Structures are given as C-alpha cells and as structure tokens.
Amino acid sequence: MNQDQLRTDIIDEIGPDAHSLYDEERYAIPEIILHLLADACIIEFLKGFFDFEGLGKGARDRFGEFIREFRQGPELVTLNISGDVDHALTAARVPSDEAIAEAREHLVNLLTTYGMHPDIAKAHAAVIEQSILSALPQ
Amino acid sequence: MPHRYKIFADKVIFGTADYALNRVQAACRILDKDRAENAWRLVQGLAHAPQIPGKRVWYRIPHPDDQDSFISVHPGEYRKSRPTSGDDMILELSETSSSDTLANRLLALLDLCREDILDQSEIESLAIVVKHFTKKRPSGREGVELFANADQLTRSGDGNRHELTQRLFDECLLRYKLSLVEFSAAMTLFQLQAMMGQWIEQKRLRIFGKKYSQAYEDVFRSFFNYVHTLAASEHRQKLVEQLAEIGNVNYADAAAHVKNALNAPSLTSSTTSLVLGAHQYFIALLVVRAAERTSLSAPFRYKLVQAEEGYACTQTGLFSSISFLFNDPDDEPNRIARLLASGVSERRILLNLCSPFWPCFTKTFARVLIATARLQGSQFNRGLTELHNFEQEYGQVAFPQNVNFESGWIDHALLNAYRRTGNQERTRYYATRIAGQLIVTRALSGRR
Numbered sequence: 001m002n003q004d005q006l007r008t009d010i011i012d013e014i015g016p017d018a019h020s021l022y023d024e025e026r027y028a029i030p031e032i033i034l035h036l037l038a039d040a041c042i043i044e045f046l047k048g049f050f051d052f053e054g055l056g057k058g059a060r061d062r063f064g065e066f067i068r069e070f071r072q073g074p075e076l077v078t079l080n081i082s083g084d085v086d087h088a089l090t091a092a093r094v095p096s097d098e099a100i101a102e103a104r105e106h107l108v109n110l111l112t113t114y115g116m117h118p119d120i121a122k123a124h125a126a127v128i129e130q131s132i133l134s135a136l137p138q
Numbered sequence: 139m140p141h142r143y144k145i146f147a148d149k150v151i152f153g154t155a156d157y158a159l160n161r162v163q164a165a166c167r168i169l170d171k172d173r174a175e176n177a178w179r180l181v182q183g184l185a186h187a188p189q190i191p192g193k194r195v196w197y198r199i200p201h202p203d204d205q206d207s208f209i210s211v212h213p214g215e216y217r218k219s220r221p222t223s224g225d226d227m228i229l230e231l232s233e234t235s236s237s238d239t240l241a242n243r244l245l246a247l248l249d250l251c252r253e254d255i256l257d258q259s260e261i262e263s264l265a266i267v268v269k270h271f272t273k274k275r276p277s278g279r280e281g282v283e284l285f286a287n288a289d290q291l292t293r294s295g296d297g298n299r300h301e302l303t304q305r306l307f308d309e310c311l312l313r314y315k316l317s318l319v320e321f322s323a324a325m326t327l328f329q330l331q332a333m334m335g336q337w338i339e340q341k342r343l344r345i346f347g348k349k350y351s352q353a354y355e356d357v358f359r360s361f362f363n364y365v366h367t368l369a370a371s372e373h374r375q376k377l378v379e380q381l382a383e384i385g386n387v388n389y390a391d392a393a394a395h396v397k398n399a400l401n402a403p404s405l406t407s408s409t410t411s412l413v414l415g416a417h418q419y420f421i422a423l424l425v426v427r428a429a430e431r432t433s434l435s436a437p438f439r440y441k442l443v444q445a446e447e448g449y450a451c452t453q454t455g456l457f458s459s460i461s462f463l464f465n466d467p468d469d470e471p472n473r474i475a476r477l478l479a480s481g482v483s484e485r486r487i488l489l490n491l492c493s494p495f496w497p498c499f500t501k502t503f504a505r506v507l508i509a510t511a512r513l514q515g516s517q518f519n520r521g522l523t524e525l526h527n528f529e530q531e532y533g534q535v536a537f538p539q540n541v542n543f544e545s546g547w548i549d550h551a552l553l554n555a556y557r558r559t560g561n562q563e564r565t566r567y568y569a570t571r572i573a574g575q576l577i578v579t580r581a582l583s584g585r586r
Binding site: 004007008011012015016017022029031032034080115117119120123125 | 213411440444
C-alpha cells in the first residue's frame with residue numbers, strides 16, 4: 001500500500017466524523033483539514049513506537065509542533081509535514097503487541113480530543129491501526 | 139416546442155439505461171415530489187452561481203416550516219443564520235426554466251428504458267414514479283397502508299416484526315412506494331412504538347370498520363408529537379434510552395453502507411447501499427432533532443452536525459448522477475483532464491469522485507473516469523493501458539450483466555481512443571461490439 005492510499009483509507013474510515021470538531025452549524029470542511037487529520041492520525045500512532053529523531057535533526061520537534069497546532073484547531077496548521085510522514089512510514093517497522101496497544105491509545109486520544117465520542121474514536125482507531133500496520137515494511 | 143432532455147446527449151453507451159434507471163429513480167425518490175423539484179432547482183441554481191469580485195455569494199433557501207438557511211459554493215458552506223459581513227451578498231434562487239424539472243428528465247429516462255430495458259416490471263415501476271412526478275395527485279397511499287397494516291399486526295401480536303420490517307424495506311423503500319425521508323420517519327415511528335410498547339391510538343375507518351392507525355399519513359408530525367407526548371409521561375427515561383439506541387445503531391450502520399457503496403463491484407449495486415446509507419443517516423438526524431425539540435438529553439455518540447453531513451453527502455452522491463447522466467458523457471473526463479493538466483493530484487480528484495464526502499461513483503469506476511481523462515493529454519498511453527486493465531477486470535466479474543454500463547463506458551472510450559490514433563482494426567472491433575450489443579438488446583425489448 002502506498003502512502004497516498006493509506007491517507008485515503010483513513011479519510012474514508014473517518015467520513016462524516018471529521019465534522020466532530022464542529023458544533024452548531026454545518027460547514028463544508030476544507031479538504032486540507034481531511035489530509036491533515038490523516039497525517040495527524042499516522043503521526044500519533046507511529047509515535048507510540050517510532051523515534052522521529054531517526055529521520056534527521058529536528059524531526060521530532062517538527063512532528064511535535066504539527067500535533068500541538070493540530071490539537072489547538074486544525075485550521076491553524078500551516079506546516080507541510082506530509083513528506084516527513086512518508087519518510088516515517090518507510091522507516092518504521094511493525095512493533096510488538098505491547099507497543100501497538102500504546103500506539104492505539106495515542107490515536108484514540110487524538111480522535112477524542114478532536115471531538116469524537118470515545119466509542120466512535122475506538123472503532124475508528126481499530127480500523128486505522130490495521131491500515132497503518134499493513135502499510136509498514138515487515 | 140418543449141425542450142427534450144437527452145441522456146448522455148444521445149451518445150450511445152451500452153448499459154446506460156440500466157444504470158440510469160437504477161440511479162435516477164433512487165435520486166428522485168429521496169424527497170417528496172415538491173421538495174425533490176425544489177432541490178433540483180437549487181442544484182441547477184448553484185451550478186450557475188455567479189462569481190462576483192470582492193463578494194461572497196450566498197443563496198437563500200426558504201424552509202416553509204423552519205427558518206431560512208443559506209448556502210455558498212465558493213467556498214462551500216451552509217449556514218442556518220443569515221451571513222452579515224460586508225462581503226456577503228445574498229441572492230434568491232432564480233426561477234429556472236419551467237421545463238427544467240425532474241419530471242421531464244424522468245420522462246426522457248422512461249423513453250430510453252422502453253427501448254433498452256428488457257425487464258417489463260422495471261419499466262412499470264419507473265412509470266409509477268414518472269406518474270407520481272407528472273400528476274398533481276399526491277401518491278404514497280400504498281406505502282402508508284403497508285405501514286398501517288404492519289403496525290396493526292405488530293401491536294396485536296399477529297405478525298413477526300422482523301419479517302414485517304423486511305417487507306416494508308423491500309416494498310416501500312427499494313420499490314419506491316414512499317420517498318426515502320417519509321419511509322425513514324415511518325420506520326422510526328413504527329420501531330419506536332414497538333420498542334416502547336406504547337402505540338398511537340387507532341381510528342375506525344367507518345363506524346363499524348376495522349381499526350386503523352392514521353399515524354403514518356402525516357408521519358413527521360405524528361413522530362414528533364409521539365416523542366413529545368412520551369417525554370411528558372412516566373416513560374421519559376425509557377424514551378431517552380430507545381432514541382439513543384436507534385440513533386447510535388443507525389449512525390454506525392449508515393457509515394458502513396456508504397463504505398460498501400464506494401467499494402461495490404458495480405454502480406448499480408452501489409445504489410442500494412447509498413439508499414440505505416441515506417436512510418440511516420436521516421434516522422440518525424431525525425432522532426437527535428426530536429430529542430432536542432423536547433429537551434431530552436440522550437446519550438448519542440454523535441452530534442447532529444455529523445448526521446446532517448452524512449445525510450447531505452449521501453444525498454449529494456445520489457443526486458449527482460442526474461447531472462452526470464444528462465450531460466455529454468465527455469464532460470466529466472474533460473473536467474478531470476483539466477484538473478490533471480493543472481497539477482491536481484489523483485488523490486484529490488478521487489476524494490471528489492468517490493469518498494464518504496462525495497460518494498458519486500464506485501472507487502473502481504472513478505479510476506475508469508480518470509483513465510478516460512488521460513486519453514486526452516500526454517498520458518494517452520497510460521490511459522489506454524489502464525482502460526484495457528479495467529476491461530479485463532470487469533470481464534471477470536461473477537455477474538457481467540451487473541456491469542453492463544461500466545463495460546459499455548470502457549468500450550465507448552476505447553472506440554474513441556483507437557479512432558483518434560487511426561487504428562482501423564481496433565476501431566472496427568469496438569464499433570462492431572457496441573453495435574452488436576445494442577442490436578440484440580433492442581431486438582429483445584422490441585419483441586415484447
């Protein structure tokens with residue numbers, strides 16, 4: 001599976017729950033938010049077992065900054081981090097079951113912070129986890 | 139002389155009638171006739187929305203029973219309150235041509251189906267929908283009676299609720315005896331009464347006639363009144379739990395249906411999944427609205443905005459087929475070719491063709507459209523190879539008749555491609571193949 005396909009799968013999985021962040025009115029979500037949400041999911045999952053610093057000096061800070069801004073509200077995000085995410089997906093390896101459980105927790109936490117009900121966040125996280133794991137080199 | 143609407147600009151693509159019959163009928167029966175025509179007028183209006191420098195153009199959408207809403211296309215946004223910034227410009231939907239109606243498009247579809255569809259019962263079913271759109275007389279009586287009968291059998295313990303529910307789905311939703319939104323409200327009311335064990339009082343048809351539930355005749359009013367009545371009774375807590383259960387189950391299942399539609403093996407089989415998805419998203423939003431109206435705090439796992447978006451996107455997916463089918467078949471590949479030429483990524487194009495936000499086509503057919511678009515530019519050879527791969531893929535499906543349209547589209551695209559390159563042998567092959575399929579189909583339908 002290539003990285004674009006992985007992001008598409010994540011966006012398809014989340015579907016209208018991408019609107020969880022919004023309350024009263026219906027807004028057509030800018031498309032960029034969907035792609036940022038997909039990247040945020042990948043980063044939050046990988047950080048459970050992958051050291052971003054291995055991608056080069058300052059990489060961990062870039063990812064940390066991205067997630068910090070995303071959690072404040074994705075429209076504030078201006079960093080382009082997709083290339084770094086692609087690198088991380090190439091370099092990371094399928095981890096132990098224990099590490100996967102921790103990674104899943106990070107993912108659920110991101111989705112609930114984004115406004116999803118915990119049950120819905122867990123259901124999405126389970127599917128997204130499988131998509132990311134199947135995208136990693138064995 | 140009235141304008142004659144043409145499917146695919148009268149360009150012949152084998153299988154079009156199958157797909158058009160299946161999808162246009164479903165799209166037209168989401169809403170009741172008047173609302174469907176208004177929605178179509180809105181779609182047409184938005185498609186021609188002006189772009190005014192320095193202004194953000196909004197259209198006002200009047201709702202007879204509710205406050206107005208406002209919609210903008212550039213950028214896309216929907217609001218329930220009037221936009222008030224200095225840059226906002228609010229327009230009324232202009233009166234479109236009085237002949238540009240869904241009714242006239244359905245008539246064009248009926249003409250095509252009489253030539254190309256073999257199954258007479260399918261044509262009869264479409265003729266009923268056409269009659270519904272062209273006559274002033276309200277329809278849906280049969281669907282209402284089916285619900286009233288199921289209601290009677292369930293409350294008296296004489297019927298199996300599961301079997302009755304299945305029959306209501308088959309007859310009323312999938313055979314279009316009620317509009318999708320009326321069906322969804324009726325099904326919610328029917329299930330909620332059974333779950334609560336509290337039924338709306340029946341009336342006698344005549345003084346000594348049998349008892350009959352009139353609740354399904356003005357079903358939205360009945361549903362909201364039912365919830366309001368129970369909310370003020372000792373059943374309030376149980377009502378809260380049942381509304382949450384109905385909403386949560388339907389919301390989760392709706393997303394699964396839309397995913398099935400995107401991954402369906404054919405466009406025609408994806409229609410049923412989209413209809414079920416729209417139906418379940420509508421129930422999910424209906425129960426939240428009912429809870430809000432009666433100040434019930436029910437443990438829904440989703441917000442109203444999510445259910446509304448799910449429903450709106452699924453309805454858009456069904457509705458988009460009408461524009462696709464009544465335009466020139468080259469329009470969509472041309473549009474995609476322009477996007478590719480301007481550097482838009484394939485991933486972004488696919489998001490707008492086949493995602494939960496734009497569930498217009500199946501994932502495979504969306505890729506067929508992109509391959510067709512490649513034939514117009516520097517990626518000609520890649521497009522040709524991809525189309526031959528899809529030709530092979532669709533040729534291996536278990537039920538080839540289900541992918542008549544997809545195969546017909548690929549034949550049409552390959553015919554044009556080989557004609558352009560001057561490959562006479564391949565041109566003759568595809569021309570003969572298309573002509574043969576049409577001659578056989580029309581001969582068979584003509585024998586009836």
